[in-house]
Amino acid sequence: MRQPSPPSPGSAPSIWSRLSTLTDYFAWPLRTSHYLELVNPLWTTHKLQARVVKVWDETRDARTLTLRPGLNWRGHRAGQHVRIGIPANGKHYTRTYTISSPPERDDDCFTITVKAIDKGTISHHIVRNIKVGDYLPIGLPQGDFYLPDAQPVQPLFITAGSGITPAFSMLNSLIAQGRLPDTCHLHYAPHEFDVVLGKELKALAQKHDRYHLHLLYTRDGEDKRHARFSTAQLDALCPDWKERDVYACGPPALLEAVEHCFEQAGRSRHLHIERFRAPFTEIPADAVGGRVRFAQSNVDTEGDSETPLLKVAEAAGMNPPHGCRMGICHTCNTTLKSGCVRDLRTGEILNEAGSIVQTCICAAAGDCELDL
Amino acid sequence: MKSHRYPVDLTDEQIEEFGRELDAIRDEVFDARGDSDRAYILRVIKTQRSLAVIGRFIIYLSLFFIPAWGHALASWPVMLGIMALGTVMLGVAKILENMEIAHNVLHAQWDWMKDPEIQSNTWEWDTMSPSDRWMHSHNVVHHTWTNVLEKDLDVGYGIMRVTPMQKWKPAYLLQPVYFILLMLLFEEGVALHEQAIDDHLKGKNKFADFKPLMKRIGYKIWRQVAKDYIAWPLAAALVAIPISFYVPFSPLMVFAMVAGANAIANLMRNIWAFIIIFCGHFPAGAHNFTLEQIEGETRARWYLRQMLGSCNIEGGRLFHILSGNLSHQIEHHLFPDMCSNRYKEVAPRVRALADRYGIPYNSASLLRQFGTTWLKNLRLAFPGGGEPYDGNRQQATQS
Numbered sequence: 089m090r091q092p093s094p095p096s097p098g099s100a101p102s103i104w105s106r107l108s109t110l111t112d113y114f115a116w117p118l119r120t121s122h123y124l125e126l127v128n129p130l131w132t133t134h135k136l137q138a139r140v141v142k143v144w145d146e147t148r149d150a151r152t153l154t155l156r157p158g159l160n161w162r163g164h165r166a167g168q169h170v171r172i173g174i175p176a177n178g179k180h181y182t183r184t185y186t187i188s189s190p191p192e193r194d195d196d197c198f199t200i201t202v203k204a205i206d207k208g209t210i211s212h213h214i215v216r217n218i219k220v221g222d223y224l225p226i227g228l229p230q231g232d233f234y235l236p237d238a239q240p241v242q243p244l245f246i247t248a249g250s251g252i253t254p255a256f257s258m259l260n261s262l263i264a265q266g267r268l269p270d271t272c273h274l275h276y277a278p279h280e281f282d283v284v285l286g287k288e289l290k291a292l293a294q295k296h297d298r299y300h301l302h303l304l305y306t307r308d309g310e311d312k313r314h315a316r317f318s319t320a321q322l323d324a325l326c327p328d329w330k331e332r333d334v335y336a337c338g339p340p341a342l343l344e345a346v347e348h349c350f351e352q353a354g355r356s357r358h359l360h361i362e363r364f365r366a367p368f369t370e371i372p373a374d375a376v377g378g379r380v381r382f383a384q385s386n387v388d389t390e391g392d393s394e395t396p397l398l399k400v401a402e403a404a405g406m407n408p409p410h411g412c413r414m415g416i417c418h419t420c421n422t423t424l425k426s427g428c429v430r431d432l433r434t435g436e437i438l439n440e441a442g443s444i445v446q447t448c449i450c451a452a453a454g455d456c457e458l459d460l
Numbered sequence: 461m462k463s464h465r466y467p468v469d470l471t472d473e474q475i476e477e478f479g480r481e482l483d484a485i486r487d488e489v490f491d492a493r494g495d496s497d498r499a500y501i502l503r504v505i506k507t508q509r510s511l512a513v514i515g516r517f518i519i520y521l522s523l524f525f526i527p528a529w530g531h532a533l534a535s536w537p538v539m540l541g542i543m544a545l546g547t548v549m550l551g552v553a554k555i556l557e558n559m560e561i562a563h564n565v566l567h568a569q570w571d572w573m574k575d576p577e578i579q580s581n582t583w584e585w586d587t588m589s590p591s592d593r594w595m596h597s598h599n600v601v602h603h604t605w606t607n608v609l610e611k612d613l614d615v616g617y618g619i620m621r622v623t624p625m626q627k628w629k630p631a632y633l634l635q636p637v638y639f640i641l642l643m644l645l646f647e648e649g650v651a652l653h654e655q656a657i658d659d660h661l662k663g664k665n666k667f668a669d670f671k672p673l674m675k676r677i678g679y680k681i682w683r684q685v686a687k688d689y690i691a692w693p694l695a696a697a698l699v700a701i702p703i704s705f706y707v708p709f710s711p712l713m714v715f716a717m718v719a720g721a722n723a724i725a726n727l728m729r730n731i732w733a734f735i736i737i738f739c740g741h742f743p744a745g746a747h748n749f750t751l752e753q754i755e756g757e758t759r760a761r762w763y764l765r766q767m768l769g770s771c772n773i774e775g776g777r778l779f780h781i782l783s784g785n786l787s788h789q790i791e792h793h794l795f796p797d798m799c800s801n802r803y804k805e806v807a808p809r810v811r812a813l814a815d816r817y818g819i820p821y822n823s824a825s826l827l828r829q830f831g832t833t834w835l836k837n838l839r840l841a842f843p844g845g846g847e848p849y850d851g852n853r854q855q856a857t858q859s
Contacts, residue, residue: 113691116683117584123513126506135577173576178498180575225576411600414759416796418568418580419600434487444571 108133129223130158138172140222141197150203150250150284151215152188156196157226163191164198164229166261167254167335167362171227172200176213180225182442183210186253186337186362187229188285192264201284203250233335233362234258241333242269244326246317246346248276248338252284254362255335259292259299272300272326276317276342278307300326317345319352330355337362378455382406383425385460391452396432398447401460408447408460415449422447427456465753466764468819478817479760485809486795489802490572498573500801501561504781505578508556515549519721520696522546528709547721551728552782557586558733559784560800566595569799588651590680593673597653603796607741607748607769614741615748617642617649618658620837622741623748624846635841639834646730647684651677688726693718732782735830736773740789743771744832745822766793767814772807772823779826780804790821 101109111120121133129137138161142154164170169186185200204215218224235241235258245255252275262268277283283303293301302325306315322329330353336346343361350359377392380400391400398420401408411419415433424443430453431438431446437453438445445458462471470478522542527534562585564570570578584591597613605611609625616622620639621632642649654677656670667674693715700711747768754765773779773787780787780803788803791810798806814821839845 113683113686114695116687117586118509123509126509126513175495175498175573175575178494178496179573411596412604414604414762416603417595417599418571418797419595421568421571421581433483434490442574444574 130156132158133160136160136226136228137223138226140218140220140224143218143220146201146284147203147282147286149215150201151218152199152201152285153214153218154189154197154199155224155226157198161196161226162228165234166190166257167234168229168231169233169254169362170198170200170229173225174210174214174218176210176217181210186257188253188256190257190261190264192261201250201253201256203284231362233337233360235262235335242331243271244329244332244334245271245273245275246334246336246338246342247274248342250284251336251338251342251362252289254337256285256288258335263292263296268296268298270298270300272302272329272332274302274304274317274322274325276304276306276315276338279305280308302326317342317349319349322349332358334359335362336360377452378427380452380455381425381457382408382460383457391456393430393451393453394432395451396448397429397445397450397452397456397458400452401447406460410448413448415446418446420447421445423459425457425459428453429456464761466749466761467747467768468764468817470817470819474817475764476758476760478813478819479758479763481813482760482763482794482810485806485813486798489795489798489806493572493799493802497799497801498575501570501573501578501799504556504560508553508561511549511556512553515546515551515553515725516692518546518549519543519718520546523696523700523714523717526707526709528707530707543717543721547724548728550722550725554586554725554729555732555782558729559736559786560781561784562586562591563784563786564800566591567599568797571797572799586684588647588677588681588684589653590651590676593654593677594650597655599796601655603793606766606793607746608754608765609748609750611751613653613655613658617653618661621840622836624840624844625748625750625848626840627848628840628843632841636838639837643731643734644727646734647726648681651681688722689719692722735826736783736786738833739771739773739826739829740786741769741771742833742836743822743824743829744836745820746771763794764819766790767810767819767821769793770822771829772821773826773829774823775826790823 108120114120115123119134121131124131124133130139136158138155138157140153141156144152144154146152164187167186169184171182171184174181174183185202187198188201189197189199202211202214204212233254235243243258245258247255255273255275259268259271259273262271273289275283275289277286280286280303283289286303289301289303293299304315304321308315326332334346334350334355336343336359340363343363347356347359347361350356377390377395379388380391380397381388382401382404385406387401387404387406389400389404391397398408398410398413408422409419411417421444424438424441424445426441428437428439429445429450430436432449432451438450447458447460461473464472464475466475468475522539525534525539525542527536527539562583565578565583566580566585568580571580576582580595581592585594602612602614607615609615609623616626619642620635621628654670654673656665656673659665660667660670696718697711697715700709700714703709704711747765749765749769754761757765767790770789770793772790773783775783775787785800785803786792788800788807791798791803791806792800794810795803795806811821811823836845
């Protein structure tokens with residue numbers, strides 16, 4: 089809020105941004121956009137928001153949200169993901185979801201499909217509590233997991249669970265452009281009723297001869313073990329897999345197996361993988377301190393479980409901002425980049441990347457990295 | 461055992477126990493924060509922004525009722541009535557923004573939400589003091605060293621004698637005048653409330669030492685002035701220029717009227733903020749401390765000092781909101797980063813705790829708190845006014 093965002097390089101400032109420089113004199117210390125937000129939250133320029141226009145339950149624990157993004161949105165490429173801010177229990181969380189709709193959609197909306205995962209408070213919150221009319225802060229589409237525009241590829245999709253979403257977006261995009269090549273798709277789900285976007289997939293497979301869908305249920309039927317990914321299975325279902333470009337998305341176990349298989353076949357170069365980084369660090373059982381890294385200063389040192397990180401930094405020759413040294417003034421606030429720290433007053437463990445850390449009253453709980 | 465030098469009749473162990481009980485209250489409330497707190501601050505922010513922008517447009521609207529328009533409703537009483545309404549709305553918006561929103565956001569009370577829009581380190585407020593400078597002089601200096609002589613710059617703000625512990629000097633004779641001036645120019649006073657400036661006046665540093673700081677403050681002041689006294693009046697005057705060919709009324713007058721309305725709104729906020737803030741630590745009964753007294757202070761003793769040095773004001777719900785919940789000054793000083801809407805529920809518990817330990821809990825009406833503040837200000841303009849503090853004495857001393 090304090091600094092107006094610089095114009096993007098290489099582009100002349102738009103008429104709107106010139107005008108808002110002037111109108112910002114009326115809005116100071118806020119920006120014009122803060123007042124436009126009162127009229128319509130989708131008109132803001134200081135942050136990007138989206139309105140939930142539809143919620144649709146795909147399965148008993150997966151939901152598709154249709155979102156109308158604000159004016160500053162730029163189109164995505166099929167397979168890209170977007171960061172979404174979700175308020176839950178009063179707190180703001182950021183999660184990344186793949187856009188499941190194709191860019192060719194004509195109503196300026198996009199969809200995300202979220203599966204409530206075990207212990208995933210936020211995914212549960214999205215699946216259960218988000219309603220039509222809510223506004224969610226969003227980022228711009230990001231990621232390099234998308235099909236090339238230029239050369240024709242024969243794709244093979246290997247997906248599991250909610251990993252279906254980028255493949256679904258890519259498929260629909262290819263169909264909308266009228267250039268669906270011969271496509272093979274292996275999708276894993278525990279049961280038939282668990283298949284996220286299952287009906288839509290089957291409808292696609294019926295309508296398009298060139299789309300070969302294989303749905304594999306890992307917990308249904310008798311031959312459960314055969315349903316898991318293996319080279320033999322791949323040979324059986326998609327004999328020409330060594331000539332295809334492969335796009336894989338799913339849980340780490342599947343991706344590991346797929347990577348191993350393609351490495352052995354010398355086809356690693358044709359394997360494209362999308363993984364979602366876990367925002368949480370496992371809390372070490374014996375949280376007794378560890379390696380402390382101050383990223384901006386490029387300092388590595390050791391911190392024990394009782395010494396405040398501020399003292400650790402000072403002992404390492406740094407002079408980070410600080411004030412009261414007792415946790416009341418928040419001058420020392422910094423961001424946790426990774427790892428675990430413990431609040432010495434309450435014993436609370438902070439292990440989510442992006443958490444605000446008061447260095448004067450937090451100590452290392454295992455390894456940690458701070459934005460100092 | 462009693463080794464401390466605070467004016468209470470408690471043993472060291474009792475003070476530590478008192479501190480643990482306050483910690484427990486803090487932890488309980490912090491754990492209970494959730495959706496309703498977030499909804500509260502978002503609602504206040506939305507109300508404040510709407511009030512501000514609607515108030516400004518009502519001020520514009522009033523210009524269509526200047527008698528020169530010649531229509532049936534065009535008369536000075538109607539015009540001034542509408543303009544007063546807009547001005548009061550703008551003034552209330554500024555009060556809300558400074559007191560209940562910005563002061564508390566800058567105390568990191570809402571950082572727990574992790575909302576990137578409502579963070580202490582990025583928030584800028586509608587006053588001449590740059591928020592990060594204020595956070596230093598207020599959060600760090602004042603809240604850590606509350607009421608400690610020679611440490612807390614808020615003890616008299618370097619121009620007043622607010623406790624007999626401060627040594628009298630002739631300049632204090634004028635402090636009733638400073639009192640009124642600071643009330644009217646509170647915004648400017650806060651912007652210039654800097655240790656560096658105080659030191660400069662005492663000849664301890666050169667202007668070049670804090671020139672970059674003054675540039676930052678200067679920029680903030682310029683943008684504030686540009687908004688209230690240039691941009692909004694000028695837009696009205698520019699519209700008034702073509703109209704002035706048909707309606708005989710000077711655009712310059714239009715400019716002056718809008719600027720005047722904004723000035724009154726700022727003045728409203730200045731006076732209100734001054735009254736609430738002066739009732740925080742200066743009414744009769746508030747304690748001050750010496751550096752020797754607080755040597756080796758523990759967290760529990762820090763709590764005790766906050767409690768002895770702060771004063772609450774009693775009032776209704778709207779009063780608490782407009783005062784930024786600084787009417788719960790004691791709770792605010794005990795838990796500066798607790799979100800302000802929670803002070804009300806914590807206050808009776810803190811009060812009960814104070815009663816149980818026999819610690820004074822200074823809470824009274826606005827009239828009493830501001831009245832005694834003012835009387836003290838008049839009395840302390842002259843020498844004497846109470847015992848200068850003797851650090852070796854153990855009994856309670858009140859200023």
